[in-house]
Amino acid sequence: MTQPTDIRRVRGRWPRLLDLFCCQGGAAKGYADAGFDVTGVDNRPQPNYPFTFVQADGLEYCAAYGHTFDLVHGSWPCERYAVVTRWRGNPDDHPDLIGPGRQVMQATGRPWVMENVPETATARLLRPDYILCGSQFGLRVRRHRVFQTSWGGGGELLPPCWHPRGRNKLMSFEHKDERAYANAMGCTWMTSLEARKAVPPAYTQWIATQFLALEGRAAA
Ligand SMILES: C[S@@+](CC[C@H](N)C(=O)[O-])C[C@H]1O[C@@H](n2cnc3c(N)ncnc32)[C@H](O)[C@@H]1O
Numbered sequence: 001m002t003q004p005t006d007i008r009r010v011r012g013r014w015p016r017l018l019d020l021f022c023c024q025g026g027a028a029k030g031y032a033d034a035g036f037d038v039t040g041v042d043n044r045p046q047p048n049y050p051f052t053f054v055q056a057d058g059l060e061y062c063a064a065y066g067h068t069f070d071l072v073h074g075s076w077p078c079e080r081y082a083v084v085t086r087w088r089g090n091p092d093d094h095p096d097l098i099g100p101g102r103q104v105m106q107a108t109g110r111p112w113v114m115e116n117v118p119e120t121a122t123a124r125l126l127r128p129d130y131i132l133c134g135s136q137f138g139l140r141v142r143r144h145r146v147f148q149t150s151w152g153g154g155g156e157l158l159p160p161c162w163h164p165r166g167r168n169k170l171m172s173f174e175h176k177d178e179r180a181y182a183n184a185m186g187c188t189w190m191t192s193l194e195a196r197k198a199v200p201p202a203y204t205q206w207i208a209t210q211f212l213a214l215e216g217r218a219a220a
Pocket of ligand 1 (some may be wrong): 021022023025026027041044060075076198199201
């Protein structure tokens with residue numbers, strides 16, 4: 001059960017976002033653009049992460065410090081669930097972090113966001129409160145991502161996704177140009193190869209503004 005954020009408590013400072021499994025900060029950038037002070041956690045060094053970074057296990061860090069943030073975001077690794085992993089190897093080689101992840105996020109008592117590939121919604125592991133695509137934001141990428149939130153979605157006004165074949169959309173495997181895919185994603189500080197795992201910042205900026213509007217403190 002999450003607690004409503006005390007708006008008075010954050011007046012005079014930016015709301016704080018914990019970005020679990022942050023990689024190089026695609027999701028983080030969107031929250032920062034919406035006005036969050038972002039701290040990222042990843043178990044591998046991320047020298048290009050553009051905000052405060054802590055190298056640690058995501059579950060352990062969330063359990064210890066998650067309650068000190070205003071909003072907790074978790075991009076749990078998708079290898080166990082993604083169809084593409086089945087082409088490359090055995091999904092069972094990758095840990096199932098969604099169940100333990102949800103538990104540890106709920107235990108913080110703070111509002112939270114879980115992001116993952118659409119296969120997690122098909123398998124009913126994530127409730128698809130929001131399903132976002134690059135085409136809804138004018139991005140040249142077809143990249144569906146599912147978001148489950150502690151507030152359950154709602155309030156959204158977005159056009160449907162629209163990406164017919166041959167309409168100049170870039171796919172993540174078309175990263176021969178070192179920057180083209182990253183730039184199309186809005187991840188201009190990454191290479192195209194690095195951007196393959198990233199969440200386009202436009203998605204999380206939109207999720208963040210949904211959260212701030214529902215909390216009654218949209219940026220003035
Ligand atoms: C899909 S990427 C995250 C993408 C990121 N949210 C973005 O938008 O750029 C998943 C990340 O989880 C990290 N990771 C995997 N297991 C972890 C763990 N136990 N604790 C912390 N990070 C972990 C990986 O190193 C990888 O960078």
